Amino acid sequence: MKVSADLRALSVRLGHEFKRPELLVRALTHSSISSPTRASNERLEFLGDRVLGLTMAEALFRADAQAAEGQLAPRFNALVRKETCAAVARETGVGDALKLGRSEMMSGGRRKEALLGDAMEAVIAAVYLDAGFEVARDMVLRLWGDRIAKAEATTRDAKTALQEWAQGRGQQPPRYVECDRSGPDHEPIFVVEVRLDSGETERASARTKRAAEQVAAKALLARMEDQE
Numbered sequence: 001m002k003v004s005a006d007l008r009a010l011s012v013r014l015g016h017e018f019k020r021p022e023l024l025v026r027a028l029t030h031s032s033i034s035s036p037t038r039a040s041n042e043r044l045e046f047l048g049d050r051v052l053g054l055t056m057a058e059a060l061f062r063a064d065a066q067a068a069e070g071q072l073a074p075r076f077n078a079l080v081r082k083e084t085c086a087a088v089a090r091e092t093g094v095g096d097a098l099k100l101g102r103s104e105m106m107s108g109g110r111r112k113e114a115l116l117g118d119a120m121e122a123v124i125a126a127v128y129l130d131a132g133f134e135v136a137r138d139m140v141l142r143l144w145g146d147r148i149a150k151a152e153a154t155t156r157d158a159k160t161a162l163q164e165w166a167q168g169r170g171q172q173p174p175r176y177v178e179c180d181r182s183g184p185d186h187e188p189i190f191v192v193e194v195r196l197d198s199g200e201t202e203r204a205s206a207r208t209k210r211a212a213e214q215v216a217a218k219a220l221l222a223r224m225e226d227q228e
Contacts, residue, residue, distance in 0.1 A: 004124035006097050013092045014123065016139055018130050026104035027122035028094070030115065032101030041122035048125030052080055055137045059148050075151035083211065088143050089116040094123060105132065113207060158218035162194070165221060171197040174220075176213045179203065194220050 003011075003021045011017055011024065018024050027041050027048075034040035048166065056079045060072050078084065089095055093109040098119055109115050128136035141148070163173045180191035191205045192212035204215035 010097045014127070015142060016127050016131065016135065018126070020130050021131050023126040024123065025099070027126040028097050028119060028139035029099045030101065030104060030109065030119070032104035032109070033099050041119060041183055044122035044129075045118045045124040046125075047128065048121035048123065049080070051124050051128045051133065051136050052085070052121060052140060054133075055140045056080055056148070057143075058137075059141060060151065063148065074157050079147060079151055082114055084144075084147065085111045085120040089120040089123075092143060108184065112186055138203075158214045158221060162217040162221045165224060166196055174217065176205070176216070178209060192216050194223060196220070197226075200210050200224065 003018075007024060007028075009023060010166055011021075018178040023044075026039055027044050029038060029040050031040040031042060034209075051088045053076075056076055060067070060075055060079075097203060098110055098115070102163050104115075124136055124140060140218060159174075159176075166172070166174055175195045177193045177195065178228070179193050181188055182191075183189045187207070189205050190209045190212045191203060192209060193201055193203045194213065195201050200220060200223070202216045202220035203220060204212050206212035206215055
């Protein structure tokens with residue numbers, strides 16, 4: 001199979017030369033352009049999610065022999081969630097190589113979090129099928145880089161921590177209110193406010209409501225702890 005220049009460039013960034021480049025093509029083919037003769041990346045996404053999960057579970061297990069399951073789980077979730085996969089996809093240029101239908105391309109599909117995350121998982125599966133688990137694992141560990149080492153410091157669940165702080169002081173759990181949503185449908189920005197019974201509030205914005213809630217909770221918790 002003749003490989004285009006953009007796919008060769010992507011292979012270099014991924015650090016893997018495909019023996020079966022058709023696997024990479026399939027991993028980059030969105031369902032909006034699939035056909036009976038051109039399979040989409042959905043099945044590869046399913047497989048890649050499992051390869052990524054095993055890789056991260058093993059890496060975290062080996063990195064901290066003392067961590068309990070309750071400590072490892074939030075780190076794992078942060079490393080395999082769609083937002084993280086999308087960030088890695090942007091860094092490697094996966095979005096630029098995606099094969100999209102016209103409507104998806106016109107609606108900004110190359111920048112969509114879910115679409116990028118799914119494509120990154122599909123690429124992981126393509127490498128796994130092309131060269132086996134060890135090669136796919138090594139690629140994932142290299143592309144995720146210091147995210148793994150920093151997982152402990154960056155994955156403290158701010159919403160849970162704020163709730164524990166509030167309940168420890170006799171308050172009800174914090175409430176989260178969506179205050180605003182702006183931007184196009186394919187790239188929205190959410191503004192969320194977190195409120196405590198005692199009246200303190202904090203606002204934050206992000207591309208997803210969940211992320212905005214976490215940022216707001218983290219900011220409010222830091223402020224409340226500073227005041228103690």
